[in-house]
Amino acid sequence: MNIFVCVKQVPDTETKIVPSGDGSFIETSSIKWIMNPYDEFAVEQALLVQAANAGSTVTVVRVGSVKDTEALRTAMAMGADDAFLVEAADNLDSYMIAKALKGAIEKSGKTPDLILSGKQAIDDDCLQVPQILATMLNLPSVSVVVGYEGSATDITVKREVEGGALEVYGVKLPAMIACNKGINTPRYASLPGIMKAKKKPLTTLSLADVGVSDADKRVKYSNFQLPPEKPPGKKFDATDAAKQAQVVKDVVGLLRTEAKVI
Template sequence: MKILVPVKRVIDYNVRPRVKPDGSGVDLANVKMSMNPFDEIAVEEAIRLREKGAATEIVAVSIGPAKAQETLRTALAMGADRAILVQCDDEVEPLAVAKILKGVVEEEQPGMVLMGKQAIDDDSNQTGQMLAALLGRPQGTFASKVEIEGDHVSVTREVDGGLETVRLAMPAVVTADLRLNEPRYASLPNIMKAKSKPLANKTPADYGVDTTPRLRVTHVGEPPVRQAGQKVGSVDELVEKLKALGVA
């Protein structure tokens, strides 16, 4: 079985994002970029499925600028077999991403699309669901456990009430949650090998997709500064303060 793993280049999760002075967006100048953490978990899970003999090939795909090759090389160093970069210098919205991935899926015919549940830059949590709808395939979102059972995949998902297990006929779309696994570090020999692994370059036009934005960002601002807390000496004092605030 072939597994397709979409990965996105985002601001490194250890970096505090800065808003542009004019409030038009997030400042990306001279900022460390890395693979979206949820996508990294998806790559790791694909590798583990291959190690169990459930998968034979892992293809990583990214949609973004030329520098997204670095993100793909990271996926290749972790263990992906080859990569595809759909180069697009403009920001691509979730629906356009899903349409491009649909074209890649139709070309590659993977048994499973395994991707992060959301990207940490826009937090949209839409692409996986949109892709499944466009393909007409079953989906298992927020996966905390993935098990292949013949021509089906069992996905344990995290829901508000606890855990829910769904059994999907493959081919299917699965999105990875935080507790699915702990991604491995790429070893130096694998980083060197990744440089020689195949990386194909495509464009949105190759899949007949128009990436013109349908949404317009009106303003981006810093979150409000959190107010300092207050210590109280007793429960009665706490109740009085809550009453004064209209909470109790």
């Protein structure tokens, strides 16, 4: 099987985010980048499928800046065989990213039997790229998947829906599967795996190489701003028994008129 995994590199959750000077994106020069957490489940699932199907290969594909390849090297340290990086700005819209991923998969020279990704990226939360990519490749697609089993030709997947229920789908491969937390437990990259990853093939492509141009842009980002700071909390002294009734009245009034929770 030719298994592809689409990953995204996102800011570490502890990174302090600052808008760029022109407000068109965020300042990226001092950000620590990590693999999108949901994509870790996709990489792990690809490795599990590979282990169950002898002779399979796992190729990781990413679209973004070349200054840091942490996500791709992490995936290869976990066990992926090779990787493709489409060098581009980190603020592409979902359509451009999906088209670039499609072009990279085609450039690999391998026909995909299975494409995996995380259900969403934790930075923009668009939840669109897997579905757009599946449409471009004319493949069946199932998202928010928490259960996976099957063979090299047919799989059964479970996806979460509102209310805690599960939907079960029988899918013929090739297909696009977007993974959610719970589908597996991602492995840690071992030290030998990290050393081997440095020698595994990492091919860099440009947007032009994969047939993407500025004309493909569907969304333009502008006016990035930090959310307003929260106002300081209000304190009430209820130690004086004679004032407790008034304090309770004041607190209830604020909860009703300002906080609007009662």
